[in-house]
Amino acid sequence: MNNRIKELREEKGLTLEKLGEKVDIAKNTLSRYESGNREPKLKVWQKLADYFNVSVPYLQGFNEHKPNRLKELRNKKGMSQSQFVQAFNELLISKKMKPITIPTYSRWENSLNSPTDKVWQQLADYLEVSVSYIKGEIDTEYLGKIIKTIYLVACNKKILIKTKKESIITEIDRTIAITELLLLMFKQLNLDHRSESREIFEKNASLLGLVGDEKVDYIKEVSVSATEENYKYGIECAKALIDFYDSL
Incomplete structure (x- = not known):
C-alpha cells in the first residue's frame, strides 16, 4: 500500500529538502519513506501526521476515515x-x-x-x-422517505392532507407540495435549486413549444416566485410533509 507522504508534501508545494527541514528528518530518509523502501517508526509517523494535520492511518495509505466535505x-x-x-x-x-x-x-x-x-x-x-x-454521506433512507411522501401526496387526490404549514386540497396545492418535496431532495443532494429549477423551466418551455421571446417571457414569469425566501419556506413545508408521513 502506497503511503501519502509524497502526495501531502506536494500539496504543500514542498521539496523533500524543505520538508526535511520542517520535520527534522534527513532528505534521503524521507525519500525512502515516500518510496516505501523504509518504514518509519510509529513516533515518526506521528510526527509527520501532526505536521500534515492528518491521522496516522490516513498518512499510511488507509481509507478508514471517510473524508467529510x-x-x-x-x-x-x-x-x-x-x-x-x-x-x-x-x-x-x-x-x-x-x-x-x-x-x-x-x-x-x-x-x-x-x-x-x-x-x-x-x-x-x-x-x-x-x-x-x-459528513460525506448521502442519507438514502431520508431520500427514500421523500420519494414515498411524494407518492403519497400524488396518489391521495380525495383525501385532505393537513400539516402545521399547509393544507393540500386542490390540484394546485398538490403540485406545490410535490415541488416543495423536490426542493428538499435537491437540498439533500446538494444541488443548486436555482439552476435545477431553471433547467426544468426551460424543458417545460420546450414541451409547450415556446421559442424566442415567448420562451424568455415564460421563464421570467415562472421564475418570479423562485426567491430565496420562498425556497426556505418551501423546505420547511416539505419537512412538515415528511413529519405527516411519519405520523401515519
Whole structure:
C-alpha cells in the first residue's frame, strides 16, 4: 500500500529538502519513506501526521476515515480557514454556543476529530447543505422517505392532507407540495435549486413549444416566485410533509 507522504508534501508545494527541514528528518530518509523502501517508526509517523494535520492511518495509505466535505464547501465560499472560523463563530455566538478555534476546525476538516451533532447541524445550516452531505454521506433512507411522501401526496387526490404549514386540497396545492418535496431532495443532494429549477423551466418551455421571446417571457414569469425566501419556506413545508408521513 502506497503511503501519502509524497502526495501531502506536494500539496504543500514542498521539496523533500524543505520538508526535511520542517520535520527534522534527513532528505534521503524521507525519500525512502515516500518510496516505501523504509518504514518509519510509529513516533515518526506521528510526527509527520501532526505536521500534515492528518491521522496516522490516513498518512499510511488507509481509507478508514471517510473524508467529510468541510474543506470542499469552505473553498466554494472562497474562504481561508481563519475567515471561515471567524464567520462561523459569529453564528455560534448568536446561538449562545461556544466558539471554536482554528486548530479545532482544522482537525474537523481532516477527520481527526468530529463536531457534536448540534455543531454539525450549525455547520450544515451555515453552508446551506444537509448534515449527511457535509459528513460525506448521502442519507438514502431520508431520500427514500421523500420519494414515498411524494407518492403519497400524488396518489391521495380525495383525501385532505393537513400539516402545521399547509393544507393540500386542490390540484394546485398538490403540485406545490410535490415541488416543495423536490426542493428538499435537491437540498439533500446538494444541488443548486436555482439552476435545477431553471433547467426544468426551460424543458417545460420546450414541451409547450415556446421559442424566442415567448420562451424568455415564460421563464421570467415562472421564475418570479423562485426567491430565496420562498425556497426556505418551501423546505420547511416539505419537512412538515415528511413529519405527516411519519405520523401515519
